[in-house]
Amino acid sequence: MRTFIKKFSEKFIEGLLMLSSSVTSLTVVLIVFFLFKEGLGVFDKTAVEEGFVIAINKNNSVTELSSEEIKNIYDQKIISWSEVRGKKDSIFLFRLEDISNFYTDEQIGENFELLPLRLSSIVDSFPNIIAFFPEKYLDKNFKGKELHADKVSLSEFFMGEEWFPTAHPSAQLGVKPLILGTLWVSLGAILLALPLGLAAAIYMSEIAKENVRRFMKPLIELLAGIPSVVYGFFGLVIIVPLIQKTFGVAVGETGLAGSIILGIMALPTIITISEDAMRNTPRAMKEASLALGASKWQTIYRVVIPYSISGISAGAILGIGRAIGETMAVLMVTGNAAVIPHSILEPMRTIPATIAAELGEAPYGGLHYKALFALGCILFIITLFINLTVEFVSNRKKFNKH
Amino acid sequence: MKTKIILFALSLYTSAYFAQKLKGSDTVLPLAQKEAESYMKSNKNAKVTVTGGGSGVGLAALVDGTTEIGMSSRKMKMTEKIKLSDAGKACKETIIAYDALAVVVNPSNKVAQLTKDQIEGIFTGKLKNWKDVGGDDLQIVVYSRESSSGTYEFFKEHVMNNKNYASSVLSMPATGSIIQSISQTKGAIGYVGLAYVEKDVKAIKVSFDKGKTFVGPSLATALDKTYPIIRPLYYYYLTTFEKAVKPFVDYCLSAEGQKIVEQVGYVPLGK
Numbered sequence: 001m002r003t004f005i006k007k008f009s010e011k012f013i014e015g016l017l018m019l020s021s022s023v024t025s026l027t028v029v030l031i032v033f034f035l036f037k038e039g040l041g042v043f044d045k046t047a048v049e050e051g052f053v054i055a056i057n058k059n060n061s062v063t064e065l066s067s068e069e070i071k072n073i074y075d076q077k078i079i080s081w082s083e084v085r086g087k088k089d090s091i092f093l094f095r096l097e098d099i100s101n102f103y104t105d106e107q108i109g110e111n112f113e114l115l116p117l118r119l120s121s122i123v124d125s126f127p128n129i130i131a132f133f134p135e136k137y138l139d140k141n142f143k144g145k146e147l148h149a150d151k152v153s154l155s156e157f158f159m160g161e162e163w164f165p166t167a168h169p170s171a172q173l174g175v176k177p178l179i180l181g182t183l184w185v186s187l188g189a190i191l192l193a194l195p196l197g198l199a200a201a202i203y204m205s206e207i208a209k210e211n212v213r214r215f216m217k218p219l220i221e222l223l224a225g226i227p228s229v230v231y232g233f234f235g236l237v238i239i240v241p242l243i244q245k246t247f248g249v250a251v252g253e254t255g256l257a258g259s260i261i262l263g264i265m266a267l268p269t270i271i272t273i274s275e276d277a278m279r280n281t282p283r284a285m286k287e288a289s290l291a292l293g294a295s296k297w298q299t300i301y302r303v304v305i306p307y308s309i310s311g312i313s314a315g316a317i318l319g320i321g322r323a324i325g326e327t328m329a330v331l332m333v334t335g336n337a338a339v340i341p342h343s344i345l346e347p348m349r350t351i352p353a354t355i356a357a358e359l360g361e362a363p364y365g366g367l368h369y370k371a372l373f374a375l376g377c378i379l380f381i382i383t384l385f386i387n388l389t390v391e392f393v394s395n396r397k398k399f400n401k402h
Numbered sequence: 403m404k405t406k407i408i409l410f411a412l413s414l415y416t417s418a419y420f421a422q423k424l425k426g427s428d429t430v431l432p433l434a435q436k437e438a439e440s441y442m443k444s445n446k447n448a449k450v451t452v453t454g455g456g457s458g459v460g461l462a463a464l465v466d467g468t469t470e471i472g473m474s475s476r477k478m479k480m481t482e483k484i485k486l487s488d489a490g491k492a493c494k495e496t497i498i499a500y501d502a503l504a505v506v507v508n509p510s511n512k513v514a515q516l517t518k519d520q521i522e523g524i525f526t527g528k529l530k531n532w533k534d535v536g537g538d539d540l541q542i543v544v545y546s547r548e549s550s551s552g553t554y555e556f557f558k559e560h561v562m563n564n565k566n567y568a569s570s571v572l573s574m575p576a577t578g579s580i581i582q583s584i585s586q587t588k589g590a591i592g593y594v595g596l597a598y599v600e601k602d603v604k605a606i607k608v609s610f611d612k613g614k615t616f617v618g619p620s621l622a623t624a625l626d627k628t629y630p631i632i633r634p635l636y637y638y639y640l641t642t643f644e645k646a647v648k649p650f651v652d653y654c655l656s657a658e659g660q661k662i663v664e665q666v667g668y669v670p671l672g673k
Binding site: 049050051052071074075076095134162163164165166167168177236237240241244250251252253331332335336337338339347349356357358360362363364365366 | 459
């Protein structure tokens with residue numbers, strides 16, 4: 001009987017453990033599924049706002065416009081039809097609000113019942129018009145030419161250089177500046193944090209006396225506990241003006257400010273993991289090296305570092321991982337201008353900052369919303385790649401051992 | 403203040419009163435919170451909860467039916483209207499107050515006034531140096547709110563003639579960081595709500611009549627409508643809930659409610 005209870009309770013605990021691990025994995029799979037389902041939806045949408053049409057006169061020879069051309073037309077950067085494969089006539093812009101310049105309220109009707117007819121005749125009477133209005137006011141016998149809006153294409157999404165997700169009438173969804181911004185800021189962070197972190201790890205594991213180490217280690221780990229908003233505020237008030245003065249640039253909110261803050265934030269990860277790896281170097285190996293007459297420094301860079309290299313790289317990669325995904329601190333200090341960066345001393349916009357700043361007001365299920373999820377997918381793929389690299393690097397260590 | 407809200411939220415679960423929920427724009431949030439507090443003081447039976455999240459969040463919640471009133475600092479978009487009618491619902495729009503936007507620069511900047519065309523040129527990236535508008539030889543650094551904010555949208559429609567911002571514009575997550583950045587960057591320009599104007603930044607006089615008259619932002623000029631950059635703040639509610647929310651909406655529009663508008667730093671509706 002007792003053995004039965006024992007067996008039963010063991011099975012029960014086993015089952016419980018299995019259940020919790022499967023629930024966790026299921027949650028992860030569900031989240032990833034949801035992310036990609038929403039994110040890939042962006043390629044099913046058109047860049048022109050849903051429920052709107054863009055129409056031109058029926059005699060206009062232009063048959064299609066890219067979303068970038070539509071934006072430049074409405075920004076009055078393109079002012080002639082000849083710039084978009086048409087005749088040499090200047091473009092006449094028409095928005096729904098402009099209707100009051102042509103017709104009185106009575107002519108439109110109290111409940112806009114005559115509006116479709118009026119829109120149709122306006123588009124018909126101006127040969128150089130481009131009109132943008134809601135689809136529900138499209139007349140049944142519309143006399144103009146409706147421009148067909150294409151779905152967002154892969155190349156437009158990844159190679160486009162402008163990020164204007166809320167632009168009217170045609171949104172611009174080029175994620176290239178965002179991806180580049182993320183990579184620049186993260187790379188800068190790791191270039192700053194790696195040498196510093198490595199030096200600190202070597203000092204703490206090999207050189208520092210035990211009581212110094214016992215004091216320094218918790219202090220460094222404390223760095224990981226500071227909320228990222230505090231880092232962001234510190235960056236905005238201290239580091240941004242400092243960069244402005246030191247480099248004599250007009251704006252202090254630059255990629256460099258983000259890199260410095262992220263570097264500081266990645267330090268505890270790098271130091272803790274690589275210090276642990278170095279301390280795992282077998283005493284016998286170090287003593288053998290010292291016995292052969294090597295100095296302390298020679299032992300460190302010939303024995304300790306090569307032995308713990310996989311731990312050090314894992315720490316560095318996890319540090320980058322933290323830097324890439326960090327949101328709040330970066331949002332506050334990098335200036336968030338979505339331009340292709342040419343140097344680290346320019347404002348940049350990162351993917352996490354974009355998602356955090358824009359998701360709150362993006363209409364649910366719309367183009368902008370889906371585009372932000374697609375950005376989330378890109379970020380997920382980047383971090384997945386980093387985690388796989390960590391896996392690969394730490395596996396290599398096992399091969400070395402055997 | 404925070405504990406008050408938490409306590410209040412807890413008490414909601416235990417009480418059986420009909421509770422009204424407001425959700426949406428962070429610009430309207432402080433105003434709605436104050437209105438709700440004083441409304442509940444005078445009506446002991448009423449419960450009103452206010453949460454932020456952004457205009458888009460509030461209007462989406464209205465469609466889902468998770469809020470009774472959606473607060474918004476911009477007009478409802480066509481896509482949102484279509485969503486609402488797809489769900490078989492209709493809503494009403496009420497303007498509860500106005501918010502004046504001030505164009506601000508660093509206090510060391512000697513430029514004191516700009517025309518609408520100049521502001522448009524600066525924000526679309528055509529004008530890049532302060533000497534083009536009568537200032538020192540200094541690069542113009544433009545700060546804006548995030549593209550999702552109702553303020554961003556309003557400024558674009560109302561001041562920039564619907565043209566898009568230059569992509570080199572720096573976008574900041576909150577009004578507070580715009581003030582902070584402008585106060586420490588010499589060539590900076592940006593826009594903030596009237597309630598946020600303080601001594602660390604200088605508000606600029608603007609002209610919307612091609613430079614004939616320049617008007618600075620203040621409560622007085624906003625009230626008599628001589629200051630041109632003002633925007634309405636909205637409550638949206640479903641027609642099916644009209645009876646339930648009407649007393650609160652009416653309270654916000656009453657003289658007492660409009661007094662609170664002024665206290666919070668927004669512009670009352672006026673007569």
